[in-house]
Amino acid sequence: MTWKPELDELERRRQLALELGGPDKTARHKGQGKLTVRERVAGLVDAGSFEEVGSIAGFPEYDAKGNLMGLTPANIVCGRARVDGRTVFVTGDDFTVRGGANDGGLRDKFAYAETWARRWRVPLVRLVDGTGGGGSVKHLETLGRTYLPDVPVFTEVLDALSEVPIVALGLGSVAGMGAARVCASHYSVMVRGTSQLFAAGPPVVARAGQNVTKEELGSSSIHAKNGTIDDDVDREAEAFARARRFLSYLPASVHELAGRQPSNDRPDRTAEELLSAVPRDARKVYRMRPIVEVVVDAGSWFEIGRAWGKSVITGLARLDGWPVAVLASDPYHYGGAWTADASRKAIRMVDLAQTFQLPVVHFVDIPGFLIGKEAEASGVMRFGTQALAAVRNSTVPWCAIMVRKAFGMAGLTQRNGSLAFLRYAWPSAQWGSLPIAGGVEAAYRAQIEAAPDPAAKRAEIEAKLEALQSPLRTAEAFGVEEIIDPRRTRSYLCRFAEFAAPLRQPGRPHFGYRP
Numbered sequence: 191m192t193w194k195p196e197l198d199e200l201e202r203r204r205q206l207a208l209e210l211g212g213p214d215k216t217a218r219h220k221g222q223g224k225l226t227v228r229e230r231v232a233g234l235v236d237a238g239s240f241e242e243v244g245s246i247a248g249f250p251e252y253d254a255k256g257n258l259m260g261l262t263p264a265n266i267v268c269g270r271a272r273v274d275g276r277t278v279f280v281t282g283d284d285f286t287v288r289g290g291a292n293d294g295g296l297r298d299k300f301a302y303a304e305t306w307a308r309r310w311r312v313p314l315v316r317l318v319d320g321t322g323g324g325g326s327v328k329h330l331e332t333l334g335r336t337y338l339p340d341v342p343v344f345t346e347v348l349d350a351l352s353e354v355p356i357v358a359l360g361l362g363s364v365a366g367m368g369a370a371r372v373c374a375s376h377y378s379v380m381v382r383g384t385s386q387l388f389a390a391g392p393p394v395v396a397r398a399g400q401n402v403t404k405e406e407l408g409s410s411s412i413h414a415k416n417g418t419i420d421d422d423v424d425r426e427a428e429a430f431a432r433a434r435r436f437l438s439y440l441p442a443s444v445h446e447l448a449g450r451q452p453s454n455d456r457p458d459r460t461a462e463e464l465l466s467a468v469p470r471d472a473r474k475v476y477r478m479r480p481i482v483e484v485v486v487d488a489g490s491w492f493e494i495g496r497a498w499g500k501s502v503i504t505g506l507a508r509l510d511g512w513p514v515a516v517l518a519s520d521p522y523h524y525g526g527a528w529t530a531d532a533s534r535k536a537i538r539m540v541d542l543a544q545t546f547q548l549p550v551v552h553f554v555d556i557p558g559f560l561i562g563k564e565a566e567a568s569g570v571m572r573f574g575t576q577a578l579a580a581v582r583n584s585t586v587p588w589c590a591i592m593v594r595k596a597f598g599m600a601g602l603t604q605r606n607g608s609l610a611f612l613r614y615a616w617p618s619a620q621w622g623s624l625p626i627a628g629g630v631e632a633a634y635r636a637q638i639e640a641a642p643d644p645a646a647k648r649a650e651i652e653a654k655l656e657a658l659q660s661p662l663r664t665a666e667a668f669g670v671e672e673i674i675d676p677r678r679t680r681s682y683l684c685r686f687a688e689f690a691a692p693l694r695q696p697g698r699p700h701f702g703y704r705p
Contacts, residue, residue: 211286
């Protein structure tokens with residue numbers, strides 16, 4: 191006598207679960223250009239590494255004698271796997287079963303899936319499609335009552351943000367709890383054309399008097415530009431690749447430190463093009479991304495959130511193999527002035543760096559917070575002040591490269607609150623309480639108006655003050671640590687990364703991550 195009959199019955203149930211919502215619903219799902227949940231898991235993780243948890247959970251159907259007649263699987267697939275050799279936990283919503291709604295007795299599986307990664311200190315990847323753990327109106331008929339909105343597991347979802355890296359991929363139409371699970375992550379991606387995100391979908395919105403399509407209401411192009419998600423891609427395979435790459439820069443949890451990877455890029459490599467990267471005319475723009483790319487390890491630049499908050503560039507990179515977070519200005523947008531959205535974007539990157547102990551490199555060219563009527567209406571000073579607080583509350587090692595401007599309150603974001611702070615200035619740098627061109631008119635108005643030639647007088651005053659604005663004058667008074675040859679910037683930053691490595695302290699951060 192053996193237990194083979196029970197094992198055979200277990201395998202029969204597993205095969206039933208593999209049928210997902212049935213051939214018709216699966217065909218309809220794939221006809222929309224989407225992969226099934228199991229295809230998604232296979233596309234994300236290392237081949238053969240997925241170990242499912244709760245593989246036969248679902249809705250069984252028994253006959254009068256207690257024999258299993260059929261099984262509708264749970265619409266959440268989850269389990270352990272490896273991504274580039276590292277353990278992760280993966281959850282995937284199955285839209286072919288009840289549209290991904292968390293119906294019936296599936297709440298326990300959903301709660302388990304959302305908390306396992308935190309308990310075992312490994313990254314979590316969510317493949318979200320549908321309500322992603324939320325309920326449905328039809329479920330009320332089965333339940334026989336309504337209930338006060340209370341999802342205790344969402345507290346665990348938020349707590350996990352302060353302990354393990356979380357990636358969320360919006361791979362279909364996600365609403366309610368599903369949309370919240372996409373946003374409650376450190377990195378989020380949607381797929382153009384096949385995924386949408388909203389608080390409530392078109393049928394609910396129509397009852398409020400707006401008739402819109404899913405794309406009009408919550409397309410990836412909308413949310414990549416407003417900061418709801420970080421990036422959008424053309425295909426699901428690209429989303430999987432970006433998820434894997436994002437995780438490669440981070441530790442498994444806050445209880446570890448991100449490791450160093452081998453690098454074939456010499457730390458003392460120089461870049462001749464940096465000598466002329468910044469125009470001598472401060473009114474002319476230049477491209478910051480090539481500066482970042484040539485300074486960090488070759489091929490290591492991973493930009494995040496390119497489509498929104500455009501005057502600030504954020505991303506991850508490596509310096510001599512060490513992972514770092516990067517902030518940089520983009521003078522092509524508002525001259526690099528920080529907008530409300532740019533401030534929000536900077537906060538998000540600083541919080542990520544603080545949570546996972548990533549040193550920060552900041553390429554500074556900030557003429558100030560954006561000014562004007564529209565800027566004030568956007569709440570720029572509120573969000574800008576929050577950015578100042580986030581930067582100053584950050585204690586990770588920090589290195590500022592003063593590329594060009596640092597003026598006004600926004601100029602304070604050049605440095606954080608860490609004692610492990612380094613700052614290097616290029617000869618093109620200029621700084622002060624406000625730009626000379628804007629301050630001369632106010633400070634010297636009487637002299638200018640009294641002069642026979644006001645324009646000539648203004649030019650004379652500006653020329654005199656600009657001479658005083660030279661970074662060499664500041665360096666003479668030890669107001670800046672060192673002025674460096676731009677061509678050698680990489681060597682300085684690689685040394686910074688080496689200095690910073692032993693100063694990183696693992697452990698839960700002193701604040702909760704703000705999604």
